[in-house]
Amino acid sequence: MDHDHFFPQxxxxIAExxxxxxxxxxxxxxxxxxxVYKEGALPEKYKQLIAVAVxxxxxxxxxxxxHTALAVRKGATQEEIMEAIWVAAEMRAGAAVAHSALAMDEMEKLAGK
Known part of the structure; x- marks a missing residue:
């Protein structure tokens, strides 16, 4: 399925x-x-892997x-890029689990009324 129509090329x-x-x-x-992306305490490759995850x-x-293209140009492998994506997925899912405490708190408040 072609989703290019959702986001203009x-x-x-547009840039001008x-x-x-x-x-x-x-x-x-x-x-x-x-x-932000220049070589520093973190190598540029790591910064691009972080950017892919974010x-x-x-x-x-x-x-x-x-950032996927930049990560490859900075030497990241396909495996490194995919691992960075999985870390991002875990963090996003972890946030949903952690925030369930808000729903649980609200349900307890409502049950007590």
Whole structure:
């Protein structure tokens, strides 16, 4: 099934319009992004693996595609990328389990009334 119609393809025209509408904010974001992903205490490959995992949690299709490609370019293997995705899936599922305490608390409050 083709889901491309849900998300417009990034184009030069979209990028140019975004830049024209908020040039200072876009430049600040670009500088921030360059700073965050450059080699530091964490190698660039690890940073891209983190980005792949987070992209799956935030469910950003553009981020999934771009950071997967960047992770591969920085030397990540398919196995490393898939493991990062599974870590993200576990964290997302774990959050749902942990937050069930809120529902349990609310149910107990309502039962006590």
């Amino acid at each position: 990034p184009t030069r025209e 319009k975004r830049a024209a509408l908020a040039p200072e904010a876009l430049e600040a974001w670009r500088n921030f992004s360059r700073t 992209a799956h949690v935030t469910q950003c299709p553009y981020c999934i595609r771009s």
